[in-house]
Amino acid sequence: MPMERLSEPDIERRLAEHDAWSLSGGAIQRTFSFASFADAIAFVGRVADLAEALQHHPDILIRYSRVTLTLTTHDAGGLTERDFAFARQIDAHGAIAEA
Numbered sequence: 001m002p003m004e005r006l007s008e009p010d011i012e013r014r015l016a017e018h019d020a021w022s023l024s025g026g027a028i029q030r031t032f033s034f035a036s037f038a039d040a041i042a043f044v045g046r047v048a049d050l051a052e053a054l055q056h057h058p059d060i061l062i063r064y065s066r067v068t069l070t071l072t073t074h075d076a077g078g079l080t081e082r083d084f085a086f087a088r089q090i091d092a093h094g095a096i097a098e099a
Contacts, residue, residue: 003073003080014084021087027059027072028083030090034065043067050089056082 006014015021021028034040044060044067051057059070071087073080 003076003082005073005076005078005080011079014081018084018087018091020091024070026078027070028079028087029068029070030087031066031068034067037064040065040067047090050086054082054086054089056086058086 011023015023015028018028021030023029032040032043034043040062044062047058047060047067047069056071056073061068061070069090071083072078073082
């Protein structure tokens with residue numbers, strides 16, 4: 001069952017709770033910086049494990065020691081609570097950069 005798309009006020013409210021994430025089109029996005037390429041790839045592996053467990057897969061852009069994650073619910077055509085729940089999982093499970 002697809003999740004319901006969030007309204008703009010709901011998105012703004014949730015973004016206020018996730019200050020490291022920003023709105024990018026119909027998605028939320030965050031860039032993480034690491035000391036090395038290997039650290040960036042290890043982070044991507046942790047995010048991939050979370051994504052598989054949640055069956056919700058981000059767009060991932062890797063640029064040497066920087067990783068940008070973009071979350072949206074394609075089935076809903078925009079942002080849903082599922083995207084913000086995944087952002088919380090990424091942040092809470094230590095899958096964050098040592099900025």
